[in-house]
Amino acid sequence: MSKVTVVGAGNVGSTVANVLAHKDIVNEVVLLDLKGDMAKGKALDSWQQAPIDYYSTKLTGTASYKDTKGSDIVVITAGIPRRPGMSRDDLIATNAKIVVSVTKSILKYSKNPIIIVVSNPLDVMTHAAFKASGLKSNRVMGMAGILDTARYRAFLASEIKCSPKDISAVLMGGHGDSMVPLTRYTTVAGIPVTELVEANALKAIVERTKKGGGELVKLMGTSAWYAPGAAAAQMVESIIKDDKRIFPCCAYLSGQYGLKNMFLGVPVQLGKNGIEKVIELKLNKRESNMLVKSANHVKDVIKTFTKMKLV
Secondary structure (H helix, E strand, O other): OOEEEEEOOOHHHHHHHHHHHHHOOOOEEEEEOOOHHHHHHHHHHHHHHHHHHOOOOEEEEEOOHHHHOOOOEEEEOOOOOOOOOOOHHHHHHHHHHHHHHHHHHHHOOOOOOEEEEOOOOHHHHHHHHHHHHOOOHHHEEEOOHHHHHHHHHHHHHHHHOOOHHHEEOOEEEOOOOOOEEOHHHOEEOOEEHHHOOOHHHHHHHHHHHHOHHHHHHHHHOOOOOHHHHHHHHHHHHHHHOOOOEEEEEEEEEEOHHHOEEEEEEEEEEEEOOEEEEEOOOOOOHHHHHHHHHHHHHHHHHHHHHHHHOOO
8 A cells, every 4th residue: 555645736736646646556646735625626637537547546635634644655846836037046935934834744644754845946945844854864855856857858859859768867966057967977878968969059958957947937937847747756656666766866965975964966766765875976076066066055045944943
């Protein structure tokens, strides 16, 4: 038996729930939102889709944390989305309060869940959930790297005119403009990307990836949801099935890469225990400097959170 709760029935949360239902790997998905009728409606809509798309996952919509009791995994998407002209850091004051409150409420009914944070600013919201939960660090993580690498791979696929399935890539660092795409570790069916994409074009794709979220906000007037929702669901799948897949995720660092006491995007192995290993790549000096710069930006935002004294 496995049960997953998704907190927040907005665009991202409802996408997580729907994608998970289609994977047919859990017994129940609970969609929780303060707007209980909206959560119930979206869950019911997805359940009515089950006979068409052929899955058996039960979907429940609710406004009550009691219905989340015994959750194995909790995905937190709650919070206000970005608006045009708003940075992820602008979100901290509101979303930190929401994430801390949600985490404490969840822990009243689920003893030792694995928590995946999707709310922005991602790295600091993951830090907030960790502090509020009291859980071991391997059981709290953030969804960022899978989404960022997906955008990077999609842009590369368009440039190369190949299937995105054939592209493997790693990104590290904070979720936002300070992220660190590692072109040295990017391959297309095993071929180094530098043999298929000219330097200037590759540089432009890296810069577009860094601002990928902002590009969508400008186009739609709000944050993306299809790719972020699918990315969070992919993390859940690796944990539920104990696949031990290697993904870039926002994870707690305790000395890896010379960084500690903070959450940052790094390659990890995901299995039934959550983050089962943080993988340390051998970065060159330029890459290390970029990672430290990104980490310093995240630390600055953590200071803002700490001053709020929410936990």
